[in-house]
Amino acid sequence: MLPHKQIELQLATAVRNALPDAELSAFLVRPCPDPKFGDYQCNALMALAKARKLNPRQLAADVLAKLDVSEICEKVESAGAGFLNFRLNNSALERTLEAAARGDHLFFEKVAQPKTVVIDFSSPNAAKPMHVGHIRSTILGDALARALRLLGHRVITDNHIGDWGTQFGMLLVGWKRFLDRNALSRDPVAEMERLYKLVNAASATDETVRDAARLELVKLQGADPANLGIWREMIGLSQKQFDEIYSRLGVKFDHALGESFYNPKLKSLVEELRARGLARESEGATVVFFDDHPQLQAHPLIVRKSDGGFNYATTDLATLAYRCETWRPDEIIYVTDGRQQLHFQQVFAAFRQWRSQLPASHCQLPKLAHVWFGSILGEDGKPFKTRSGETVRLADLLDEAEERAFQIVSEKNPGLPEAQRRDIARVVGLGAVKYADLLPNRQSDYVFSWEKMLALNGNTAPYLQYACARIRSIFRKAEGESQKAEIVPTAPQEIALAKQLLNFGLTLEAVAEEHRPNFLCNYLFELAGRFTAFYENCPVLKAAEATRASRLALCDLTARVLKQGLDTLGIQTLEQM
Numbered sequence: 001m002l003p004h005k006q007i008e009l010q011l012a013t014a015v016r017n018a019l020p021d022a023e024l025s026a027f028l029v030r031p032c033p034d035p036k037f038g039d040y041q042c043n044a045l046m047a048l049a050k051a052r053k054l055n056p057r058q059l060a061a062d063v064l065a066k067l068d069v070s071e072i073c074e075k076v077e078s079a080g081a082g083f084l085n086f087r088l089n090n091s092a093l094e095r096t097l098e099a100a101a102r103g104d105h106l107f108f109e110k111v112a113q114p115k116t117v118v119i120d121f122s123s124p125n126a127a128k129p130m131h132v133g134h135i136r137s138t139i140l141g142d143a144l145a146r147a148l149r150l151l152g153h154r155v156i157t158d159n160h161i162g163d164w165g166t167q168f169g170m171l172l173v174g175w176k177r178f179l180d181r182n183a184l185s186r187d188p189v190a191e192m193e194r195l196y197k198l199v200n201a202a203s204a205t206d207e208t209v210r211d212a213a214r215l216e217l218v219k220l221q222g223a224d225p226a227n228l229g230i231w232r233e234m235i236g237l238s239q240k241q242f243d244e245i246y247s248r249l250g251v252k253f254d255h256a257l258g259e260s261f262y263n264p265k266l267k268s269l270v271e272e273l274r275a276r277g278l279a280r281e282s283e284g285a286t287v288v289f290f291d292d293h294p295q296l297q298a299h300p301l302i303v304r305k306s307d308g309g310f311n312y313a314t315t316d317l318a319t320l321a322y323r324c325e326t327w328r329p330d331e332i333i334y335v336t337d338g339r340q341q342l343h344f345q346q347v348f349a350a351f352r353q354w355r356s357q358l359p360a361s362h363c364q365l366p367k368l369a370h371v372w373f374g375s376i377l378g379e380d381g382k383p384f385k386t387r388s389g390e391t392v393r394l395a396d397l398l399d400e401a402e403e404r405a406f407q408i409v410s411e412k413n414p415g416l417p418e419a420q421r422r423d424i425a426r427v428v429g430l431g432a433v434k435y436a437d438l439l440p441n442r443q444s445d446y447v448f449s450w451e452k453m454l455a456l457n458g459n460t461a462p463y464l465q466y467a468c469a470r471i472r473s474i475f476r477k478a479e480g481e482s483q484k485a486e487i488v489p490t491a492p493q494e495i496a497l498a499k500q501l502l503n504f505g506l507t508l509e510a511v512a513e514e515h516r517p518n519f520l521c522n523y524l525f526e527l528a529g530r531f532t533a534f535y536e537n538c539p540v541l542k543a544a545e546a547t548r549a550s551r552l553a554l555c556d557l558t559a560r561v562l563k564q565g566l567d568t569l570g571i572q573t574l575e576q577m
């Protein structure tokens with residue numbers, strides 16, 4: 001038997017069998033919100049009673065009288081106005097655990113109908129340092145990609161790098177006039193940032209600099225060979241920086257089609273929008289209006305500026321069209337910060353207006369999701385900055401995470417060789433940063449705190465990694481013993497732990513459906529807590545033979561779920577900490 005879907009389906013079917021004239025789909029059975037009342041709950045009778053003008057309590061009593069779920073449940077109880085509460089019986093629990101121990105499942109199942117999902121995440125801007133703001137998109141997007149893949153969906157990740165914006169006009173002027181080759185070879189991104197800032201500041205007061213930047217940009221867009229060469233060099237140098245960070249974070253992309261990739265498509269796109277009457281001239285610019293869209297009426301979308309240039313929105317429309325035609329996705333997910341909400345609402349609305357004019361065969365409109373997040377704050381509640389008030393570079397942040405973790409590991413395990421302490425510190429430090437980013441509701445701002453995220457007790461990655469390592473150490477002590485797959489949870493803490501294991505699949509599905517990895521963080525924290533309660537109350541290695549084997553198997557399943565769960569968050573685990 002597979003948790004949780006089959007359990008739920010079996011219960012729903014039993015309820016329907018007691019009421020054969022109703023639809024099965026009406027009897028949704030879900031985990032009980034409060035375990036005090038049971039493990040699963042069906043609240044469908046209320047609506048049914050209302051529709052049939054019956055008394056819900058009476059209907060529940062009638063169903064109860066006919067209901068037979070003794071194979072998997074203890075006595076069923078009705079509560080309130082028509083709730084049915086089910087508690088899994090021990091034999092169903094044991095069968096599920098044993099199937100997992102045999103390797104038949106790990107408490108989740110692949111979806112029956114895989115979707116094709118494109119995830120647009122990370123998407124930093126070229127020639128600029130990746131800073132702390134990019135970590136959220138990178139980490140969240142990666143976790144969503146992993147969760148969806150684990151459930152069997154076809155996931156295509158695409159890094160929409162900002163490699164073609166007006167910033168290149170400034171950068172080209174800077175490069176031609178002020179480039180310091182030595183500085184460039186030492187720290188390319190810092191040198192490009194210096195050039196950009198220099199020219200940007202000059203252009204604020206000096207019109208000739210502004211004009212020069214505009215001219216260089218026009219030449220670049222017109223494929224001037226010299227400018228294209230410089231641009232390519234800048235992109236290559238940035239890409240190296242991105243690759244270093246991604247490899248440290250263990251993040252991979254299937255594609256990195258930056259904004260420049262879409263440049264050749266923009267002109268004809270705007271022409272098509274005009275020809276279809278979707279965009280029109282307004283004050284020299286070409287604009288899409290949303291006349292039938294109450295929220296967007298006041299926010300038309302510029303797709304061609306009055307100087308003839310295309311913009312971020314034009315590129316995003318071209319990107320959407322390309323993705324739809326190339327990959328035919330069921331869903332496209334964009335992971336960016338909350339300040340881009342209006343942008344995506346406009347782009348999605350413009351795209352829908354456009355697509356509604358095309359024959360359906362041309363391309364099914366995918367579900368479009370803007371998965372946005374809040375900002376990272378310093379402990380003073382203001383945007384997170386370095387002591388000197390600059391934005392925090394991502395590379396520096398990761399260095400500091402590893403260094404701080406190294407201090408902690410060295411205090412705890414001074415005896416371990418340094419190389420091993422470094423290795424542990426890397427896994428713990430990066431894990432801590434990632435987890436701190438994934439744990440809060442993504443739409444709220446969160447306060448960045450080294451102390452909190454590195455704490456060994458608390459809802460942190462180190463705490464969960466430690467729980468994994470602790471289970472591994474039990475197995476080192478139990479060395480050489482084969483695991484028997486008979487699992488009989490009896491103590492209350494054992495049953496509570498086992499039941500939490502059963503909720504893994506449900507949690508993964510919620511993460512995938514609602515694009516919220518924090519559900520998985522909280523699930524794993526609860527699992528580790530129940531494991532601790534179990535371990536403190538139920539002897540494992542010292543227990544009598546059969547109990548010992550059963551408890552060891554339960555430990556092993558817990559470690560596997562913790563590891564798989566952390567892996568889904570992009571966080572590694574360790575044998576020893």
Ligand code: ARG
Nearest residue numbers: 120123124125160162316336
């Ligand atoms: N480069 C953009 C930024 O740093 C994010 C791009 C997000 N993706 C997209 N298709 N617009 O803000």
